[in-house]
Amino acid sequence: MKELTKAEETLLLAILRLKDNAYGVAIKQHIQKTTGKALPYGTLYFILEQLAKKGYVKRFTGEPKPERGGRSRIYYTLTSEGNLALKHAYKMQQKIWNGYTELTYGEKTGR
Amino acid sequence: MRRTKPPKFAARILSLLSSSKKTGVLGDTEEEYRMILSERGRFKADIWYILQIFQPLPFFIRSTVYWSYEMFKNYLKIALRNLKRHKGYSFINIAGLVVGMTVCLFLIQLIRYELSYDGFHKDADRIYRIVDRSSSRTQASLSKALVDTFPEVEQAGRVMFFEGFMRIEDVLIQNQRIYFADPEIMEIFSFPPEHGYDREALSEPFAVLITRRVASQYFGTDDPVGKTFSFVNRVDFHVKGVLKDIPENAHFRFDFVASMSTLKSIIGQDFLTGWGSREFFTYFRLAENAEPGALANKFDVLKEKYGLERPEYRLQSLERIHVGGNLQADMDMNTDIKYVTILGVISVFILLMACLNYINLSTAQASKRLKEIGLRKVLGSTRGNIIRQFLGEALLTAMLAMGLSISIFFLLLPVMNQFWNRSLSFNIFQDPVATFLLFCVPLVVGCAAGFFPAFYFSNLSPVMSVRGKMKRQGKGHLRSGLIVFQFVITVFLLIGSLIVDDQLQYLKEESSNAYGEPIVMITLNDQRIRRNHDPFKDKLLQHPAILEATASFNLPYMITTGSWCSWPGQMEEERFVIRHSCVEHNFIDFYQIGLVEGRNFSKEFSTDETNAVLVNETAACLIGREGMVGRTVISSSLFQNATVVGILEDFHFKPLHQRIEPLALTLLKDEGHFAGVNYLAIKIDPNLIPEVLAHIEETWQDFAPEYPLAYNFMDDRIEALYRQEIKVGEGIRMLTVIEIFLACLGLFGLSLFTAEQKTKEIGVRKVLGASSHGLVFMLFRELIRWIVFASLIAFPVAWYVMHIWLQNFEYRTEIGWTSFAVSTLMVLLVSMLTMGYHLVRASRANPVETLRYE
Numbered sequence: 001m002k003e004l005t006k007a008e009e010t011l012l013l014a015i016l017r018l019k020d021n022a023y024g025v026a027i028k029q030h031i032q033k034t035t036g037k038a039l040p041y042g043t044l045y046f047i048l049e050q051l052a053k054k055g056y057v058k059r060f061t062g063e064p065k066p067e068r069g070g071r072s073r074i075y076y077t078l079t080s081e082g083n084l085a086l087k088h089a090y091k092m093q094q095k096i097w098n099g100y101t102e103l104t105y106g107e108k109t110g111r
Numbered sequence: 112m113r114r115t116k117p118p119k120f121a122a123r124i125l126s127l128l129s130s131s132k133k134t135g136v137l138g139d140t141e142e143e144y145r146m147i148l149s150e151r152g153r154f155k156a157d158i159w160y161i162l163q164i165f166q167p168l169p170f171f172i173r174s175t176v177y178w179s180y181e182m183f184k185n186y187l188k189i190a191l192r193n194l195k196r197h198k199g200y201s202f203i204n205i206a207g208l209v210v211g212m213t214v215c216l217f218l219i220q221l222i223r224y225e226l227s228y229d230g231f232h233k234d235a236d237r238i239y240r241i242v243d244r245s246s247s248r249t250q251a252s253l254s255k256a257l258v259d260t261f262p263e264v265e266q267a268g269r270v271m272f273f274e275g276f277m278r279i280e281d282v283l284i285q286n287q288r289i290y291f292a293d294p295e296i297m298e299i300f301s302f303p304p305e306h307g308y309d310r311e312a313l314s315e316p317f318a319v320l321i322t323r324r325v326a327s328q329y330f331g332t333d334d335p336v337g338k339t340f341s342f343v344n345r346v347d348f349h350v351k352g353v354l355k356d357i358p359e360n361a362h363f364r365f366d367f368v369a370s371m372s373t374l375k376s377i378i379g380q381d382f383l384t385g386w387g388s389r390e391f392f393t394y395f396r397l398a399e400n401a402e403p404g405a406l407a408n409k410f411d412v413l414k415e416k417y418g419l420e421r422p423e424y425r426l427q428s429l430e431r432i433h434v435g436g437n438l439q440a441d442m443d444m445n446t447d448i449k450y451v452t453i454l455g456v457i458s459v460f461i462l463l464m465a466c467l468n469y470i471n472l473s474t475a476q477a478s479k480r481l482k483e484i485g486l487r488k489v490l491g492s493t494r495g496n497i498i499r500q501f502l503g504e505a506l507l508t509a510m511l512a513m514g515l516s517i518s519i520f521f522l523l524l525p526v527m528n529q530f531w532n533r534s535l536s537f538n539i540f541q542d543p544v545a546t547f548l549l550f551c552v553p554l555v556v557g558c559a560a561g562f563f564p565a566f567y568f569s570n571l572s573p574v575m576s577v578r579g580k581m582k583r584q585g586k587g588h589l590r591s592g593l594i595v596f597q598f599v600i601t602v603f604l605l606i607g608s609l610i611v612d613d614q615l616q617y618l619k620e621e622s623s624n625a626y627g628e629p630i631v632m633i634t635l636n637d638q639r640i641r642r643n644h645d646p647f648k649d650k651l652l653q654h655p656a657i658l659e660a661t662a663s664f665n666l667p668y669m670i671t672t673g674s675w676c677s678w679p680g681q682m683e684e685e686r687f688v689i690r691h692s693c694v695e696h697n698f699i700d701f702y703q704i705g706l707v708e709g710r711n712f713s714k715e716f717s718t719d720e721t722n723a724v725l726v727n728e729t730a731a732c733l734i735g736r737e738g739m740v741g742r743t744v745i746s747s748s749l750f751q752n753a754t755v756v757g758i759l760e761d762f763h764f765k766p767l768h769q770r771i772e773p774l775a776l777t778l779l780k781d782e783g784h785f786a787g788v789n790y791l792a793i794k795i796d797p798n799l800i801p802e803v804l805a806h807i808e809e810t811w812q813d814f815a816p817e818y819p820l821a822y823n824f825m826d827d828r829i830e831a832l833y834r835q836e837i838k839v840g841e842g843i844r845m846l847t848v849i850e851i852f853l854a855c856l857g858l859f860g861l862s863l864f865t866a867e868q869k870t871k872e873i874g875v876r877k878v879l880g881a882s883s884h885g886l887v888f889m890l891f892r893e894l895i896r897w898i899v900f901a902s903l904i905a906f907p908v909a910w911y912v913m914h915i916w917l918q919n920f921e922y923r924t925e926i927g928w929t930s931f932a933v934s935t936l937m938v939l940l941v942s943m944l945t946m947g948y949h950l951v952r953a954s955r956a957n958p959v960e961t962l963r964y965e
Contacts, residue, residue, distance in 0.1 A: 023135065023139070024135045024136070024138070024139030024142075025139050025142050025143050025146075028139070028143075040163075040166035041136045041139055041140060041163070041166065042136070042166055045135075045136055065138075065142075067141070067142055067145050068138035068139075068141050068142045069116065069137070069138065069141045071135065071137060071138030071141070072135070072138065073135060073138065073142075074135040074138075
């Protein structure tokens with residue numbers, strides 16, 4: 001399985017957290033809250049398309065809403081492959097980060 | 112109600128930008144817009160929304176620029192790889208374009224140079240020269256008459272060339288061009304002054320203006336103003352000012368320009384007024400808004416006012432004097448722009464030829480690139496991409512060719528300048544037209560050459576081309592068409608250059624070589640020798656290598672003096688102008704001119720000295736052939752009541768452009784305006800030329816040490832009469848050779864291709880029993896058909912064009928069938944030789960080898 005990029009990871013996690021409310025604006029705001037970075041819609045949707053192509057997320061079209069100028073929200077949910085990929089990434093992260101705090105603590109006392 | 116929707120124009124742009132309608136970008140932005148609207152107000156929301164338009168911009172730019180850069184790299188790589196892989200084809204293509212472009216550049220620069228003449232004068236577009244029908248010189252009083260008669264003539268002035276030389280103390284000035292001019296001339300023209308010069312400088316006698324070159328050569332850094340030059344050892348001129356050197360592209364170029372009024376003390380007052388001899392170049396400046404055509408129509412007024420007999424004046428605009436062709440006795444060798452244009456057209460043909468070669472070869476090579484194109488199409492290349500790729504390749508080739516041709520241009524520039532006797536240049540940085548050409552020529556050539564292949568390739572179907580097969584129909588015709596067209600041009604140019612050669616040969620034979628031994632013409636510019644030339648002649652004849660000598664008033668091939676001819680019992684309408692010259696007794700023997708009737712001048716008849724005249728057949732016919740000998744004729748300025756003693760064969764005493772006119776010859780007299788000796792012709796032994804020339808120089812020193820000796824070989828002088836034709840002939844020959852070379856290059860490349868294409872066919876034919884000879888003939892048959900067809904087209908065109916060109920000459924060769932036959936045969940031979948190598952090799956190959964390649 002191909003490794004997820006950082007941006008893909010962040011997006012997948014956001015969709016997971018937002019559950020049934022995972023659509024453009026919500027995802028964007030969530031990411032802004034957690035990472036402090038504003039992601040332009042162009043980039044956001046580009047990555048979402050990639051994820052959909054890889055089969056990690058699925059698209060659902062909601063009801064048309066007046067505040068969107070009569071357009072529908074597009075909701076995203078994780079597929080099982082998406083979940084698997086996230087799990088995989090998490091394990092990998094753990095392995096990579098394993099013992100980080102101890103190491104930095106040791107360094108500090110060693111000084 | 113307050114607006115809750117985002118600004119419309121921004122929404123429109125955003126919807127254009129977002130690639131897919133499926134994504135919720137538009138909806139999302141609008142939703143967020145409302146949130147911001149409710150939290151922070153309309154202004155901030157609007158700004159935020161508008162900024163969204165620019166959000167995708169960096170990405171957009173990055174992706175397009177990145178990909179076009181990547182594709183460009185790929186195209187370039189493939190193009191260069193192809194150039195490298197097919198070295199033969201690339202060489203033919205680039206060499207052809209280089210040759211074509213170089214030739215074109217030269218001709219463009221040459222034409223521009225010729226047209227730039229005299230443009231530096233401030234009022235160049237208002238300055239005109241008045242000339243006669245055939246002569247550039249007009250009468251003394253004309254300039255004053257113009258100003259007096261026509262109010263629209265602002266200023267008029269005269270320039271005159273007077274044979275002579277300047278000396279400063281004892282030093283003779285070398286390479287001097289001395290003119291005399293009215294003070295108005297300096298106001299009509301704007302020769303830039305160096306220093307110390309006012310426009311009135313030439314109003315008093317004995318004033319002279321010199322150019323910087325003379326000033327720095329003879330005075331160094333000293334101030335030349337006030338210094339003295341002596342003219343023909345008789346009068347002293349005082350320098351009144353210095354002019355900047357006259358640009359090379361001026362028809363009126365001088366080293367000294369002296370005040371016209373000085374001539375009063377040299378020749379006499381009468382000379383400067385009146386309507387007698389025509390010795391002056393008359394220039395004038397027209398008032399602004401005046402119509403030159405209207406003025407030219409009013410010349411008849413002059414005729415009535417001054418009682419002139421035949422004013423056939425016409426106007427020459429200053430900037431067109433140089434390109435207006437040659438008139439008699441002009442200041443400078445002019446060019447006929449027609450001739451230069453002919454060369455220009457030929458050079459464009461050559462460039463076209465190179466483009467055709469490119470088209471032919473690159474479509475012929477198509478089979479080699481089919482797979483590439485097919486694959487590109489399969490991978491998503493649009494038609495536009497392919498077109499751009501092949502146009503780009505042609506442009507790249509053209510650019511490479513331009514780079515090379517510029518370097519070749521600069522290498523050849525000195526040679527060409529010497530050949531044309533011009534100072535052409537190509538200043539890329541200062542001359543905007545040159546810079547323009549530098550980019551424009553490869554662009555045009557690249558498009559012309561690449562256009563067809565680009566559309567041809569882009570049109571192929573991907574499936575067929577990936578399989579490596581082409582549709583066979585149609586394209587064969589185009590290639591044959593192009594080749595036939597090339598042959599048409601080649602045959603046409605060959606015929607043209609052969610006929611031009613014929614005519615030049617004819618000119619030479621008709622006008623000179625008949626005399627056998629070389630003839631040296633000495634200009635007798637010293638008054639003492641002129642008055643008493645016999646001792647000088649006798650002294651010369653003492654040298655064993657000097658065979659014969661004869662003195663005359665005119666050069667025998669340039670008799671331009673003339674006057675009205677009359678005879679007792681003449682009708683008014685029979686009046687005509689007779690050319691006349693004064694000669695010695697042995698003139699007609701010296702130049703081997705035959706007598707039709709009567710006798711030559713003879714010393715036995717003492718009356719011959721004063722009243723005998725020889726006329727040519729043309730004159731005899733005009734007067735009435737019967738009983739001509741013994742009749743009395745009168746010339747209005749040369750002889751009264753002279754008796755015709757003999758009739759001469761017609762001979763060319765003027766360039767062959769002009770019809771032979773009536774001519775009368777009398778013996779030299781000691782006095783009289785047209786009767787003195789000007790030239791001494793001597794026939795010399797061709798093996799002892801250096802000794803003879805030394806002897807002439809020595810003898811001259813004995814008789815006139817203070818005068819410089821001036822002599823020419825007659826052949827050279829006659830050649831000078833046809834210099835333009837000779838140059839153009841050489842130019843055409845050179846271009847024809849280049850053109851044939853290009854045609855051969857193309858043919859060579861094509862034969863390589865044909866041989867490759869037909870390998871299999873040849874193999875199969877051989878297996879089935881065809882002989883090598885038969886196969887070669889089969890392959891040549893097509894070529895022969897092309898050439899025959901091309902000749903059929905080229906013949907009538909060539910005949911017509913050459914017929915028109917020959918009309919320039921009053922005496923011309925016939926257009927014989929030989930030049931046509933020779934051209935076709937030559938093209939046939941050369942192209943068979945070119946193609947032969949490949950075709951013969953292909954037809955002799957072992958079928959086992961050729962069929963195995965499958």
